[in-house]
Amino acid sequence: MGKRKNSEKYHRIIEAATKIFADKGFYQTKISEIAREAGVADGTIYIYFENKDDILISLFEERMKEVLDNMREQVSKEGDPVKKLETFALAHLRLVEQNKSMAEIIQVELRQSSKFMKEYKNEQFLEYLELIAEIIRQGQRKGIFRKDIIPGVAKRAFFGALDEMSRFWVLSSRKQYDISTAARQISGYFLTGIKA
Amino acid sequence: MGKRKNSEKYHRIIEAATKIFADKGFYQTKISEIAREAGVADGTIYIYFENKDDILISLFEERMKEVLDNMREQVSKEGDPVKKLETFALAHLRLVEQNKSMAEIIQVELRQSSKFMKEYKNEQFLEYLELIAEIIRQGQRKGIFRKDIIPGVAKRAFFGALDEMSRFWVLSSRKQYDISTAARQISGYFLTGIKA
DNA sequence: AGCCTGTGAATGAATAGTCATTCACCAAAG
């Protein structure tokens, strides 16, 4: 059954689950609801996924890989570490904007995942963070960023700032600030703060 | 039953729940486990709380009020907005350090709250954020912080940076950086970034 | 072409287990 992941139904289910998980939360979501949304029978879901957890995990991996690749590419287009960070911020927030459901899941459900799937290490996410650390290290090597900045701390601070902004975005209905303004502000003062 | 909240058992249950929610997550936690941990019968819990959700909500309100008051006091001791923010960062991270279980719950479960308790607005938390915004506004009035900073964005960025740092703290067992170093770094570059 | 048959995807009703919540009963205190 190597074709499971290529199947159209596999993707229909993932999409349905993304929508409903984001809407009601993982535990609140019934398999039968996902099935209805995807237009398949309850049982069909178990042809494509091992269990409910597996849907959530698959959904991440499917999407995060994509996001990570995309981000890597965008960042690598820029040579200057300062520009790289600006690009990262903007791209991150744009991604959230364009993909609200997925963002909600990452915001809320993934946070839980470390609990209910102790064994599941979210490699992709760690790599995503590492991307930031790498940019910072590069900037330090070039003498653009202060040497006393600890990349392991800074990457989290930068990501955290963006992430908190996204949370606000995702959870509030009316958008008070537009996304590029927010991105500019965040990368703006962050950069000023770490520049040599 | 006006004495419910003063009762010793009430607090024992809250404490037990805090510990177990943090450990396994809200949905994973059985009432019977909380009861066992608190050393009471299952039914007793329903004398002190309406239902499972109510335990979580009470647990927050009980604790957040305390935290908020404490933070307000510490911050108000400082006159200078720069110092206020530094104090805030350090106090926040210390709080996390001293209260790992509660921090985990805020990290993970509170994020969900808007899902599973639609009606529950977390006022206290919003006030906590507003505390940061207020400091920033004050700094702007005094001409210490740049006028083009949007307090509503900056408060989230600052909190987000701290929060992401805490997450790292809470979820990782070995502490790579000590807390005051992290606090100094974060408030450090944040401040540099927003100073006039 | 028409017929038969093996295959496996898909179905959804039935199962099986889990747990929040209740409540009939207890014991201590007054």
Add this chain to the structure above:
DNA sequence: CTTTGGTGAATGACTATTCATTCACAGGCT
């Protein structure tokens, strides 16, 4: 004897998961 706080086994609702059955189709046979 009555009240009160407490108990924990029993209840009942809820749902993830299973599995016997259906169905559509491919391709071999006459």
